[in-house]
Amino acid sequence: MPTERTTTATADDAVAAPRRGRPGYDRETLLSVCVDVFNRYGYDATSMGMLSKHLGISKSAIYHHVQSKEEILEQALDRALDALEAVFAEVLASGSGPVNKLERILDGTVRVLVDQMPYVTLLLRLRGNSEVEEAALQRRRTLTRTVEDLVRQAQEQGELRTDISGKSAPRLMLGMVNSIVDWYQPGRSGTVDQLAATVVTMVFAGLRA
Amino acid sequence: MPTERTTTATADDAVAAPRRGRPGYDRETLLSVCVDVFNRYGYDATSMGMLSKHLGISKSAIYHHVQSKEEILEQALDRALDALEAVFAEVLASGSGPVNKLERILDGTVRVLVDQMPYVTLLLRLRGNSEVEEAALQRRRTLTRTVEDLVRQAQEQGELRTDISGKSAPRLMLGMVNSIVDWYQPGRSGTVDQLAATVVTMVFAGLRA
Numbered sequence: 001m002p003t004e005r006t007t008t009a010t011a012d013d014a015v016a017a018p019r020r021g022r023p024g025y026d027r028e029t030l031l032s033v034c035v036d037v038f039n040r041y042g043y044d045a046t047s048m049g050m051l052s053k054h055l056g057i058s059k060s061a062i063y064h065h066v067q068s069k070e071e072i073l074e075q076a077l078d079r080a081l082d083a084l085e086a087v088f089a090e091v092l093a094s095g096s097g098p099v100n101k102l103e104r105i106l107d108g109t110v111r112v113l114v115d116q117m118p119y120v121t122l123l124l125r126l127r128g129n130s131e132v133e134e135a136a137l138q139r140r141r142t143l144t145r146t147v148e149d150l151v152r153q154a155q156e157q158g159e160l161r162t163d164i165s166g167k168s169a170p171r172l173m174l175g176m177v178n179s180i181v182d183w184y185q186p187g188r189s190g191t192v193d194q195l196a197a198t199v200v201t202m203v204f205a206g207l208r209a
Numbered sequence: 210m211p212t213e214r215t216t217t218a219t220a221d222d223a224v225a226a227p228r229r230g231r232p233g234y235d236r237e238t239l240l241s242v243c244v245d246v247f248n249r250y251g252y253d254a255t256s257m258g259m260l261s262k263h264l265g266i267s268k269s270a271i272y273h274h275v276q277s278k279e280e281i282l283e284q285a286l287d288r289a290l291d292a293l294e295a296v297f298a299e300v301l302a303s304g305s306g307p308v309n310k311l312e313r314i315l316d317g318t319v320r321v322l323v324d325q326m327p328y329v330t331l332l333l334r335l336r337g338n339s340e341v342e343e344a345a346l347q348r349r350r351t352l353t354r355t356v357e358d359l360v361r362q363a364q365e366q367g368e369l370r371t372d373i374s375g376k377s378a379p380r381l382m383l384g385m386v387n388s389i390v391d392w393y394q395p396g397r398s399g400t401v402d403q404l405a406a407t408v409v410t411m412v413f414a415g416l417r418a
Contacts, residue, residue, distance in 0.1 A: 022252070041253060041336075043366055048379075127249065127251075151305070159418055162418075168399055168408075169411065169416060171388065171392045171398075172388065172389075172407060173411070175385050176382070176385035178384070178389065179384020179387060179388065180381075182384065183380045189377055190377055194374045194377065198310070198381060201373050202373065203415065203416055204415050204416055206331040206411070206413050207370055208308065208412075209368055
């Protein structure tokens, strides 16, 4: 929503008649609305014209904030990746064993996904069709490799079973966590604490009673 | 690739100059190429013109096979959903307990995902922007509810732990399996047998040694 409005307008009015010349958005709200449109229609299928309609402001008002659609994408991806990287950095700096590190990485990643859901959703749906997308996917791959390394260390140290695929297991556990953006509804699917605990329990202890 | 060609042409030639008037594709190959284009650019962002370029045939040649882009989508989604529903139907018809059923559903779903990867990828990336998409998502939700029911039965019968969220667990295990389309590379990520075994072991027994 615009931060300031002098006239009352319905959402339909805003879509039908973009307001011109006066942005009326702070950068944060603009980013949030654009990311929702990207997630709804796909980044590639979203034009600056569509962003203008959904924001209810003119294209030139958008250009007051950003130089291009890609700059919006880059800022949104930075938000998701910065948060994920912060979790990994904090856990890796600690002196605990590999399974404890894995548990805390999964727990922290679940919390970032719930907290920054639209931004992580955008990240997870990237196809790598541009340099900005490829750079983001590269940062994501670095996180995946960290989890792979920890699984291998844990297997070598006898903390994790070795009768499963050390190549597939890291991707399966991250895939499980990443799926959260597709179905989790705060309030309807339980608390984030329950969610994080269910992930960690399933991966390391299993569901069997 | 076209099934029959009288002249040699590179992929670039095919993209630059659509061939007119003679389809040169069987329905199966046409479907497969179109699904790859959908998955690469997104269904919404793919035009019949783009399909024409990638197929190397004219739009009218495509219309020789199908009435619309949406008909191609519908056929592709049917392929994925028919295969998944067949797994569920076979397992549900058996007389085993809920955990055994869940194990076989996960095992069978992994195999369908690997076998029909492009078609399931398309299904999993749908946004529900049309009636065809919404109908497919409805069929997918029915499968999810079956897994939810089995988890609840297993918890009630004491076969699965009750200290985890019965709402989240079914979606997390399916999310883990669905992630396979994003990263699994036959030959490089191990065999499908190892993959299915890793999924079933992780979900029910856990990774801890």
